[in-house]
Every structure is written in C-alpha cells, then in structure tokens.
Amino acid sequence: MMCEDIHSALQTLAVKYAVDQVCVVMDEKLADSGESIIRHPEWPILRLAASEQNKSLETVQQIWDFLFAHGITRRGLLICIGGGVITDLGGFAAATYKRGIDYVNVPTTLLAMIDASTGGKTGINYGGLKNSIGCFAPPVETLIWTGWLQTLPAKEMLSGFGEMLKTGLIVEGLWSELMRYDLDTMPLESLQTLIAKSVAAKEQIVAADPKEEGLRKVLNFGHTFGHALEEKSMDAHARSGVESLDHGYAVVYGMIAELYLSVTKVGCPKEPLQQLSQLMLHYYGKPNCKCSDREALIALMQQDKKNERTAQINCTLIQHIGSPLINQVITPEEANEALEYLFSL
Numbered sequence: 321m322m323c324e325d326i327h328s329a330l331q332t333l334a335v336k337y338a339v340d341q342v343c344v345v346m347d348e349k350l351a352d353s354g355e356s357i358i359r360h361p362e363w364p365i366l367r368l369a370a371s372e373q374n375k376s377l378e379t380v381q382q383i384w385d386f387l388f389a390h391g392i393t394r395r396g397l398l399i400c401i402g403g404g405v406i407t408d409l410g411g412f413a414a415a416t417y418k419r420g421i422d423y424v425n426v427p428t429t430l431l432a433m434i435d436a437s438t439g440g441k442t443g444i445n446y447g448g449l450k451n452s453i454g455c456f457a458p459p460v461e462t463l464i465w466t467g468w469l470q471t472l473p474a475k476e477m478l479s480g481f482g483e484m485l486k487t488g489l490i491v492e493g494l495w496s497e498l499m500r501y502d503l504d505t506m507p508l509e510s511l512q513t514l515i516a517k518s519v520a521a522k523e524q525i526v527a528a529d530p531k532e533e534g535l536r537k538v539l540n541f542g543h544t545f546g547h548a549l550e551e552k553s554m555d556a557h558a559r560s561g562v563e564s565l566d567h568g569y570a571v572v573y574g575m576i577a578e579l580y581l582s583v584t585k586v587g588c589p590k591e592p593l594q595q596l597s598q599l600m601l602h603y604y605g606k607p608n609c610k611c612s613d614r615e616a617l618i619a620l621m622q623q624d625k626k627n628e629r630t631a632q633i634n635c636t637l638i639q640h641i642g643s644p645l646i647n648q649v650i651t652p653e654e655a656n657e658a659l660e661y662l663f664s665l
C-alpha cells in the first residue's frame with residue numbers, strides 16, 4: 321500500500337491487526353531517521369547490517385533470539401524496515417518463529433518497494449548459494465513511503481529502476497511512462513505512480529501463480545542472462561577485487577540480450593530494444609565488469625536453476641510489450657549472438 325503519512329500508517333498497525341506486541345527489525349543505516357519515523361519508544365528495535373553475507377542463518381537466529389527475549393507470542397507482530405536483505409530476513413524469521421507470526425514490510429529501497437517486499441518470497445543465503453533456504457510467507461501488509469528514497473545512493477536507485485523497467489516490458493501500460501521518467505531531474509513524487517503501478521502489476525502476477533509454477537516466470541525476464549552476468553562479475557570480484565555488478569544493473573544488461581532474442585526469435589518489434597540500449601548507455605554505462613567471457617557466461621546459463629532440463633538455456637522472451645512468453649529454449653549459438661550484441665553497444 322502506498323502511504324503519504326508513514327507515521328500514521330505505523331501507528332495504526334497494532335490496532336488494525338489486533339496484536340499484543342510489536343517488534344521492529346531495521347537496517348542499521350536508518351537508525352536515526354528510522355526511529356524518528358517510528359515514534360514508538362516502547363517498540364523494541366533490532367538494528368541489522370544489510371549485506372548479502374549477513375543474510376544468513378546466524379542473523380535469523382539473532383532475530384529469533386530478539387523475539388524470544390521480548391516475550392513475543394504468536395499474537396505478536398514484526399515490522400521489517402529496510403531494503404530487500406532486511407525484508408527477506410525478517411520475513412523468514414517471522415514465518416518460522418513459533419510456526420509463524422504476522423509481519424509487515426516497510427521497504428526503504430526502490431528495489432524492495434517494487435520487488436522484494438511483495439510476492440511473499442522470504443529467505444536467506446545458505447551453503448554459498450543465494451536465497452537457497454526460505455519459504456513463501458506474504459507479509460500482512462507492505463507500507464510504501466517514498467520519503468525513504470531521499471537518502472538512497474544513486475546506484476541503488478538505478479538498480480531498483482532496472483527491475484521497474486522489467487515490469488514495464490512484461491505488462492501493458494507502464495513502459496511509455498517509464499521512458500518519460502528522468503531519474504536525474506524529476507522529483508521523487510512523480511515516481512510514486514510508477515511504483516504503485518509496478519507493485520500492482522507484480523501483485524497481479526503473483527496472485528495468479530503464488531508458488532512460481534508457471535506464469536510467475538514472466539518476472540524472470542532479463543534474469544537468465546542477468547544472473548549469469550551477476551555471477552561472473554562476483555567471481556571476478558572475488559578473484560581480483562574489481563567491482564561486481566549490482567543485481568538491477570545485471571538485469572538491465574540481461575534484458576538487452578533477451579530483447580535481442582525476442583526480436584530475432586519471436587518477432588518482437590525493435591523499438592524497445594533500441595530504447596533500452598540508449599537508456600542503458602545514458603544511466604548504467606556499458607557492462608564494465610570483468611564479465612564478458614561469452615563462453616563462461618553460456619556455461620553458467622546452462623547450469624541455471626531455472627532450467628527445466630540440465631544444459632538447456634531457458635528464458636522468458638517478449639512478443640511485444642506486455643506479452644511475455646515463458647520457457648523459451650535458447651541455443652548456445654543464439655546466446656552467443658545476443659551477448660555479442662550486448663557487448664558491441
């Protein structure tokens with residue numbers, strides 16, 4: 321739910337959900353601003369560092385311990401204030417504490433507002449694999465207040481905007497509005513309608529397929545190539561310290577490759593590919609990670625967990641804006657051509 325007045329929205333939660341106690345987990349970066357927004361000195365707050373390393377079982381234990389220490393019963397409520405790391409962690413801790421208590425998400429990054437905090441996926445990284453442990457457990461409510469974005473670094477804004485662009489390509493009626501939005505000059509208020517539309521689109525897709533058995537795969541547009549680029553860049557980061565790609569950036573690059581294939585394989589018009597290529601050069605820059613080894617990228621895509629069969633590259637493509645096609649099989653040669661296009665820009 322979009323809210324103009326986050327203070328009042330938070331104030332009413334305990335009554336609205338008839339809960340006995342409220343606890344808060346919050347990104348430690350928001351500590352001061354967060355507390356002045358909560359204005360509930362009696363609500364215990366656990367501050368957590370938001371990093372992928374911290375999205376761990378140890379942190380979940382820390383949240384469980386915090387809930388036990390405050391005597392939270394099954395009629396308690398957990399409020400998760402932060403980006404996707406905090407909402408995924410808090411959601412998982414809430415879903416498993418005493419077999420599940422209600423929780424509310426208060427996303428503070430653009431990515432969490434339009435993606436991570438809706439859809440009901442919660443979880444942690446485990447065994448060196450991202451989001452490998454978790455469960456589907458939707459929050460009772462998501463409170464979206466764009467005021468948080470004032471302090472969000474530009475790179476994080478762009479990462480979230482990347483996922484919004486994805487939504488714009490798979491649903492009708494959002495893309496042209498996104499193309500008119502100028503991140504450099506336009507005020508945050510004008511982003512509100514775009515956020516609301518993106519969230520509504522994701523909610524509608526998730527409602528039709530809550531457990532990702534089919535239709536929900538449309539949300540993976542850009543992610544087959546995107547994940548491979550992200551993984552390769554993380555590997556390069558581990559080896560030589562070069563900066564790795566943020567998820568939303570990787571999705572933008574992945575969407576360019578998958579739009580290229582949408583044009584060549586399923587007859588998508590060229591316009592969105594041209595528009596996204598231009599936008600990429602303007603905002604995101606070329607993929608400057610050490611991730612352009614096409615052979616290695618193709619091998620990674622062949623191992624992708626989204627594949628129905630091993631060694632087969634599986635993508636969501638679009639026939640035109642708002643008309644996605646799931647389970648499209650891509651040959652290594654086609655993947656190579658799409659990557660060649662991406663790296664030629």
Ligand SMILES: NC(=O)c1ccc[n+]([C@@H]2O[C@H](COP(=O)([O-])OP(=O)(O)OC[C@H]3O[C@@H](n4cnc5c(N)ncnc54)[C@H](O)[C@@H]3O)[C@@H](O)[C@H]2O)c1
Binds near residue numbers: 402436439468472
């Ligand atoms: N559950 C889902 O469906 C889903 C979907 C997409 C992504 N995710 C998960 O979300 C995570 C990525 O989300 P994210 O990009 O929000 O990451 P994040 O939580 O790590 O936040 C990004 C950075 O912004 C900082 N931050 C947060 N709010 C801020 C604010 N208002 N001002 C200044 N800094 C702020 C954080 O401290 C962090 O450094 C990943 O772990 C991913 O797996 C989950």
Ligand SMILES: [Zn+2]
Binds near residue numbers: 483567571
């Ligand atoms: Zn994504």
